[in-house]
Amino acid sequence: MIWLVGCRGMLGKEFAAAFDKAGIAYTGTGSETDVTDKKAVISFVSGKNFTYIINCSAYTAVDKAESEENRAMLINCDGVFNLAMAAKQTDAVLIHFSTDYVFDGEASEPYKETDATNPVSAYGRTKLAGEKALIDIADRYFIFRISWLYGRFGGNFVSTMIRLMNERDSLGVVDDQKGSPTYTKCLAENIIRLMNSGSNKYGIYHCSDEGVISWYDFAAAIYRMGKEKGIIRKNVELRRITTDQYPTPAKRPAMSAFNKDKIKGLDGFKLNRWEDNLSDYFENYGEK
């Protein structure tokens, strides 16, 4: 049996859908089983026989975290610590997700798992603290650092672009932050193959779709594919802007692409080009 924590978030729903489709048994919980409540977490696993705990719960409001760092820390660090304790108690492998925002974005080469971290936002600090808490406690774990997550469930950059492109005549998109999208469907499929393999190559992995782009490049492809599919119905002028022209409370890394050599050796993992995954998103648009 699998415990899917945070089953109603963007990634959690993708796992739930993939498990339902594959006939994989799981128990899903949301914030009613509060990960920050140690007693509740430990008592939840008591007497149950989980092989994997997949943690899709998190505090993900990057800008809001600047003014709510304690709350974000509670969920992204203390909550992860509690799940690591629970995994140990039930002898489960813990699968957890972290972020490219643990890096400062000053590198000129894609980041390796062994590169020094230096978060420049409150969210990044809380996610890094969560990684460290997990590693201190758990023996059998996979941490996947992912970036620019999007998919059919929940609000994300792609769904926001589609909405704005159907409302506006002109749209400025940041062109001086480079990174890689991660498509939830591809990620969930990879992790199911990993679990099926029973791999014990535990550790931290960098994971995203293949290819390095700017937010502007991503928006331009969304516009092109959305128009082709009739999902974007307006003509929109897309403009390249700089980070300075789009101020946000949280600072974001300018270059957060990952070196993915390590994950390419992990059982079951197959990474697709970002364009192919975006095309799949549009092919299946509206399917829940």
Ligand SMILES: NC(=O)c1ccc[n+]([C@@H]2O[C@H](COP(=O)([O-])OP(=O)(O)OC[C@H]3O[C@@H](n4cnc5c(N)ncnc54)[C@H](OP(=O)(O)O)[C@@H]3O)[C@@H](O)[C@H]2O)c1
């Ligand atoms: N979104 C991105 O661009 C991005 C980028 C890089 C990494 N990540 C990481 O990827 C993972 C999945 O992100 P996501 O975007 O799918 O997240 P999401 O849509 O924001 O969902 C997070 C879920 O966490 C649950 N949750 C929040 N506080 C909780 C608590 N105290 N106890 C139990 N559950 C709680 C919420 O449950 P309820 O719905 O029941 O309230 C929510 O459904 C996270 O670890 C995130 O840090 C995301």
